[in-house]
Amino acid sequence: MSTDVVLELRGLRTRFGPERGGTVAVDGVSFALRRGRTTALVGESGSGKSVTALSIMGLIEPPGHVVAGEILLDGRDLRRAGAREFEGVRGSRIGMVFQDPLTSLNPVLTFGSQIAETIRAHEPISRAAAEQRAVRLLEHVGVVDAAARAQDYPHHFSGGMRQRALIAAAIACRPDIIIADEPTTALDVTVQATILRLLHDLQQEMHASLLLITHDLGVVAAMADDVLVMYAGRVVERADVDTLFHAPRHPYTRALLGCATGIEDDRRAPLQPIEGMPPDLRHPPPGCRFAPRCRHAVAACDAASPALQPFGAAHEVACHRAAEVLADA
Amino acid sequence: MDVPSDRVGVDGAAVAPPGEPRRPLSQRYWRLFAFLRDRTAVLAAVVLLAAALGAVFAPWLSAHDPYEADNLLRFAPPGTPGHLLGTDQQGRDMVARLLWGGRVSLLVGVVPTVLASIIGLALGMLAGYARGLLDQFVMRVLDVLLAFPMVLLAIAIAGVLTPGVTTEILAITVVLVPYVGRLARTATLGVVTMPYIEAARAAGGSSPVILARYVLPNVLSPIVVYATTLMGLMIVVGAGLSFLGLGVQPPVADWGTMVADGRVVLRRAPHVTVLPGVVILIVSLAFNFLGDGLRDALDPRTARR
Numbered sequence: 027m028s029t030d031v032v033l034e035l036r037g038l039r040t041r042f043g044p045e046r047g048g049t050v051a052v053d054g055v056s057f058a059l060r061r062g063r064t065t066a067l068v069g070e071s072g073s074g075k076s077v078t079a080l081s082i083m084g085l086i087e088p089p090g091h092v093v094a095g096e097i098l099l100d101g102r103d104l105r106r107a108g109a110r111e112f113e114g115v116r117g118s119r120i121g122m123v124f125q126d127p128l129t130s131l132n133p134v135l136t137f138g139s140q141i142a143e144t145i146r147a148h149e150p151i152s153r154a155a156a157e158q159r160a161v162r163l164l165e166h167v168g169v170v171d172a173a174a175r176a177q178d179y180p181h182h183f184s185g186g187m188r189q190r191a192l193i194a195a196a197i198a199c200r201p202d203i204i205i206a207d208e209p210t211t212a213l214d215v216t217v218q219a220t221i222l223r224l225l226h227d228l229q230q231e232m233h234a235s236l237l238l239i240t241h242d243l244g245v246v247a248a249m250a251d252d253v254l255v256m257y258a259g260r261v262v263e264r265a266d267v268d269t270l271f272h273a274p275r276h277p278y279t280r281a282l283l284g285c286a287t288g289i290e291d292d293r294r295a296p297l298q299p300i301e302g303m304p305p306d307l308r309h310p311p312p313g314c315r316f317a318p319r320c321r322h323a324v325a326a327c328d329a330a331s332p333a334l335q336p337f338g339a340a341h342e343v344a345c346h347r348a349a350e351v352l353a354d355a
Numbered sequence: 356m357d358v359p360s361d362r363v364g365v366d367g368a369a370v371a372p373p374g375e376p377r378r379p380l381s382q383r384y385w386r387l388f389a390f391l392r393d394r395t396a397v398l399a400a401v402v403l404l405a406a407a408l409g410a411v412f413a414p415w416l417s418a419h420d421p422y423e424a425d426n427l428l429r430f431a432p433p434g435t436p437g438h439l440l441g442t443d444q445q446g447r448d449m450v451a452r453l454l455w456g457g458r459v460s461l462l463v464g465v466v467p468t469v470l471a472s473i474i475g476l477a478l479g480m481l482a483g484y485a486r487g488l489l490d491q492f493v494m495r496v497l498d499v500l501l502a503f504p505m506v507l508l509a510i511a512i513a514g515v516l517t518p519g520v521t522t523e524i525l526a527i528t529v530v531l532v533p534y535v536g537r538l539a540r541t542a543t544l545g546v547v548t549m550p551y552i553e554a555a556r557a558a559g560g561s562s563p564v565i566l567a568r569y570v571l572p573n574v575l576s577p578i579v580v581y582a583t584t585l586m587g588l589m590i591v592v593g594a595g596l597s598f599l600g601l602g603v604q605p606p607v608a609d610w611g612t613m614v615a616d617g618r619v620v621l622r623r624a625p626h627v628t629v630l631p632g633v634v635i636l637i638v639s640l641a642f643n644f645l646g647d648g649l650r651d652a653l654d655p656r657t658a659r660r
Contacts, residue, residue, distance in 0.1 A: 129549060134573055
């Protein structure tokens with residue numbers, strides 16, 4: 027691994043509920059985030075994307091627990107960090123932007139003091155100084171007349187403006203890593219583009235690592251350098267963005283791309299949904315988790331769970347038939 | 356830092372048009388303005404202020420001693436020269452007795468409620484935020500207190516201590532804590548599951564900061580409203596304790612005792628009972644309206660500017 031890796035996950039496993047009968051939402055996820063790059067984490071609802079993000083942040087609440095694996099920030103395992111040390115990391119080294127800007131802001135704090143709280147959690151500066159910095163941050167994320175708007179409350183703002191404020195709070199301490207959990211899902215399309223552009227610009231400017239969680243393949247194509255595809259709690263394919271879109275090897279990735287629509291698509295050619303449902307994670311299939319829905323499944327797929335195997339330099343696929351699938355399409 | 360023009364102004368409604376004048380009123384005081392615009396609440400505040408001032412300045416406001424009996428002038432009706440609101444069964448001046456009675460009644464209504472609100476809020480927030488064993492322990496203790504009828508528990512506590520105002524305040528405080536605590540815990544449970552708490556934690560907020568800056572302001576308004584309502588009720592409960600001889604001792608009287616004492620002469624001189632009753636009614640209502648007004652003013656979402 028090169029030295030510009032800021033965060034590395036090794037075998038992360040997060041379970042909700044008891045050991046027997048509980049749900050393993052994230053089951054052995056490993057990946058690395060590199061400085062200055064955007065990594066997209068793609069998958070359906072319930073595939074474990076958000077749980078992965080919350081596990082990194084140490085925000086899994088009981089009955090959930092991170093039961094195994096390492097979360098290495100600059101080589102130090104965050105799972106062994108104390109509560110106080112972890113608080114120092116959250117918001118300072120890792121900033122997080124949440125999905126729903128409407129409920130992610132404290133309704134009784136002004137925009138400015140909301141951001142100032144983040145700064146004051148990490149730096150010993152006065153409230154006034156923190157609020158001044160909050161105003162500059164709001165300007166930086168494109169809030170017009172920021173000095174006046176910093177005195178306003180969240181309900182005075184549109185969803186897009188609130189997401190800008192949340193982004194401002196996330197970058198307030200110039201983090202090395204920004205985790206954005208479906209940052210545009212709750213916003214309308216025109217605003218989505220500007221928010222994504224903003225995230226991209228900030229990431230470039232700070233030379234930070236952006237982990238973008240999304241189920242929107244259009245967003246992935248526009249934003250990501252690297253892509254991780256998750257299915258039923260596991261990473262099934264990892265590739266750079268071009269490889270993923272042009273030479274995907276995992277049948278799930280291929281099916282996912284088949285579900286996506288383009289503006290110029292032929293309307294007469296119907297969309298291809300993925301047959302079946304994602305597995306019940308309380309009773310996952312014994313072998314490959316996608317096997318029950320997979321067109322390419324053979325007996326071996328039900329017998330053993332495939333591990334990620336390399337195909338080329340930066341391409342890994344967890345499929346017994348990865349070598350053959352490409353030819354099939 | 357420069358912002359590229361393509362980044363701004365997309366959320367049309369949220370962006371202030373350039374050159375719009377700043378809001379004339381200082382932003383810091385908008386809650387006060389919101390409150391002052393609510394006429395009922397302001398009236399209630401004025402009534403309560405008047406009652407409080409009357410109680411505090413009773414010695415200067417009343418020409419008579421509230422304990423000075425005048426057997427020649429018993430049951431004087433309101434309007435009697437020298438006794439604006441008449442006299443009671445011992446010929447004592449009603450104005451003086453109402454003013455002095457307010458000292459005890461307001462004290463017993465306000466102080467225990469405020470104390471119980473602070474204690475109950477702290478316990479409820481802690482229980483709702485920490486959950487788990489601490490939550491169970493705190494709430495079960497409060498449940499034990501709740502299992503007793505409110506007045507019976509107050510009687511029991513006041514009964515084992517020396518009668519007097521301090522005892523009364525203590526008893527009512529203990530009785531109220533579980534009620535406020537339950538409400539505070541419920542409100543806290545609703546708040547801690549909100550995404551903004553998770554966002555605060557993701558931003559590195561420590562538990563004390565989250566409790567003080569995120570949980571407390573969001574659970575405060577139901578507590579304030581509830582507490583102001585309780586103040587009116589506690590004036591009545593305090594009166595009950597006094598009536599049973601567990602609160603203030605005669606000849607000192609609060610409004611409740613005055614109502615109780617007057618009931619034997621209700622037919623002959625209704626004003627002895629009715630006047631303190633009306634005062635209790637007005638003050639209790641004022642507390643309720645004040646609570647409603649405060650709720651609206653405290654919540655930035657309901658306050659219009």
